[in-house]
Amino acid sequence: MKVGILGGGQLARMIALAGYPLGLKFIVLDPDPNAGAAGLSEHLHGAYDDPALLAELAEKADVVTYEFENVPAHVAEFLSSHTTVYPPANALAVSQDRLLEKNFFKELGIGTAPYAQVDSLADLKNAMTTMGYPAILKSRRMGYDGKGQVVLMSAGDLAAAWEAMQGAAAIVEGFVPFRREVSIIAARRPSGDIVFYPLSENRHSGGILRVASACADDAEQGMAEDYVRRLLEKLDYVGVIALELFDVGGQLLANEFAPRVHNSGHWTIEGSETSQFENHLRAILDLPLGSTQTRGFAAMVNFIGGLPQTEEILKLDHAHLHLYDKAPRKGRKVAHATIRSEDLEQFEQTREKLTNLAKQTDDS
Ligand code: ATP
Numbered sequence: 149m150k151v152g153i154l155g156g157g158q159l160a161r162m163i164a165l166a167g168y169p170l171g172l173k174f175i176v177l178d179p180d181p182n183a184g185a186a187g188l189s190e191h192l193h194g195a196y197d198d199p200a201l202l203a204e205l206a207e208k209a210d211v212v213t214y215e216f217e218n219v220p221a222h223v224a225e226f227l228s229s230h231t232t233v234y235p236p237a238n239a240l241a242v243s244q245d246r247l248l249e250k251n252f253f254k255e256l257g258i259g260t261a262p263y264a265q266v267d268s269l270a271d272l273k274n275a276m277t278t279m280g281y282p283a284i285l286k287s288r289r290m291g292y293d294g295k296g297q298v299v300l301m302s303a304g305d306l307a308a309a310w311e312a313m314q315g316a317a318a319i320v321e322g323f324v325p326f327r328r329e330v331s332i333i334a335a336r337r338p339s340g341d342i343v344f345y346p347l348s349e350n351r352h353s354g355g356i357l358r359v360a361s362a363c364a365d366d367a368e369q370g371m372a373e374d375y376v377r378r379l380l381e382k383l384d385y386v387g388v389i390a391l392e393l394f395d396v397g398g399q400l401l402a403n404e405f406a407p408r409v410h411n412s413g414h415w416t417i418e419g420s421e422t423s424q425f426e427n428h429l430r431a432i433l434d435l436p437l438g439s440t441q442t443r444g445f446a447a448m449v450n451f452i453g454g455l456p457q458t459e460e461i462l463k464l465d466h467a468h469l470h471l472y473d474k475a476p477r478k479g480r481k482v483a484h485a486t487i488r489s490e491d492l493e494q495f496e497q498t499r500e501k502l503t504n505l506a507k508q509t510d511d512s
């Protein structure tokens with residue numbers, strides 16, 4: 149079987165690495181000739197909406213998936229009419245647009261921060277007459293790692309914040325005074341079988357994920373599973389999904405979902421019986437889903453912009469290094485390390501050492 153992937157970055161690379169033991173082959177479509185997965189897979193090099201390349205991808209791949217959600221909707225629709233595409237194109241459409249996404253959460257009875265549609269400075273001023281400060285103005289489309297977002301501290305910030313949107317359609321959200329951020333990753337097969345991973349507790353700064361840690365027996369696990377199940381069933385979803393949540397005094401508010409494997413699930417590579425990458429492949433190929441049982445304590449630390457000497461990471465007990473084969477650039481994720489151990493003290497020590505190493509070379 150050959151799996152096509154739209155996007156050839158580190159997520160595609162880790163999907164391919166999980167698929168080789170299952171005898172799978174991969175073909176990626178990516179405009180960047182040096183995409184991180186290209187060395188591992190057959191690579192179609194060109195634009196995502198190049199009709200000839202899409203036709204070739206549909207012809208060669210038994211199933212097509214993607215590693216990022218900003219694939220143009222018409223591309224997913226075109227591919228869907230020529231081959232099997234999972235997750236379904238409607239999941240992509242909802243997750244691409246923060247307004248549709250928030251409305252969708254609301255329709256499913258899942259709480260969110262207060263939000264309002266903003267298409268003009270007048271809309272923004274009007275929304276802020278009822279919404280308290282601080283708040284965040286976010287472009288509806290194309291944002292990731294906190295890009296396209298401006299924090300609003302007072303009415304004096306509104307004009308410059310709207311200017312920064314450069315006319316892009318936006319939403320404004322109330323700032324959530326969360327106790328912590330968590331995410332839940334789940335996988336669903338066409339038959340409707342679902343597996344859930346334990347919650348991941350995620351530490352961000354500057355809008356970028358830094359550290360993600362598996363939560364054993366978390367009090368909020370059941371609520372998160374209930375929310376993500378509603379999404380999966382409503383979307384008739386197939387594949388891995390990630391739902392990002394704010395924990396506010398034991399209540400969970402949805403921030404956004406990603407219709408793909410997710411950075412907060414990288415610890416599942418060594419930390420779970422079956423990784424998110426393998427379960428994504430099993431789901432889209434309609435194979436039995438694997439156990440999501442955690443193997444001891446598990447966490448992940450991102451390396452952003454730069455990397456310490458790899459020896460510094462490799463010499464740490466219980467650390468596992470994953471390089472993405474990407475040229476360093478300011479604020480860019482270039483690698484991560486996972487930590488997995490049965491021993492809590494060792495686990496915490498290694499996580500702290502890795503976190504400190506990452507801070508030394510982080511340029512964001
Ligand atoms: P990602 O890389 O996760 O796709 P993104 O650019 O889509 O990021 P968000 O996830 O919406 O952006 O925001 C990035 C981070 O900014 C959040 O994880 C959180 O730390 C902070 N943040 C975003 N919205 C809010 C909010 N309403 N209240 C408090 N913090 C927020």
Ligand code: MG
Pocket residue numbers: 291292293404
């Ligand atoms: Mg996002």
Ligand code: MG
Pocket residue numbers: 392403404
């Ligand atoms: Mg996010």
